[in-house]
Amino acid sequence: SAVISQKPSRDICQRGTSLTIQCQVDSQVTMMFWYRQQPGQSLTLIATANQGSEATYESGFVIDKFPISRPNLTFSTLTVSNMSPEDSSIYLCSVEPVAKNIQYFGAGTRLSVL
Amino acid sequence: QKEVEQNSGPLSVPEGAIASLNCTYSDRGSQSFFWYRQYSGKSPELIMSIYSNGDKEDGRFTAQLNKASQYVSLLIRDSQPSDSATYLCAVKQGGKLIFGQGTELSVKP
Helix, strand or coil, X not given: CXXXXXECCEEEECCCCCEEEEEEECCCEEEEEEEEECCCCCEEEEEEECCCCCCEECCCCCCCCCCEEEEECCEEEEEECCCCHHHXXXXXXXXXXXXXXXXXXXXXXXXXEC | CCCEEECCCCEEEEXXXXXXXXXXXXXXXXXXXXXXXXXXXXXXXXXXXXXXXEEEEECCEEEEEECCCCEEEEEECCCCHHHCEEEEEEEEECCEEEECCCEEEEEEC
């Protein structure tokens, strides 16, 4: 499996501000993904982070709200922009290692917006 | 119809019993299926993957896949209180994982 470091583990933010979440993996991976898990809900895919190009967003998620970077094969960031209380969720990074048809998850970032 | 459906539970079983978790999916072309376990406040942890029809066993866990019926299940034998968690079924479609809503399992001592 891959060792995934996700930071911060939790944060409390004010309405209207932005938070950048980092995901670092210990080996090169093919795919990196960002998910949201709202309280009591399952996981919803926000976007696929593509190395060296724009992320691929799922329906209902837009780049202006959730800009994503992936400058190399082991690192990605997700920014939650202009936050509102409705953005309070757990945000999870996942990776799919090279030649493995399996996704592993980081520990997640628990975000509360006041 | 949701793409991946699970019984939301909660499912309660006594310690030592078999817990049976079920999942159906809508995309007949799906080829890869996964079960994740998620403890409260933690991130999902992969338990099993299955790609072919039939059973796949790993310790106390058995995954069963029936592509004709678009059905995948997870059996947990000799359930322990430490198995109490939410179990997420995930189906790979177009390179992405689609998750069911999860089944909460409670194993009573």
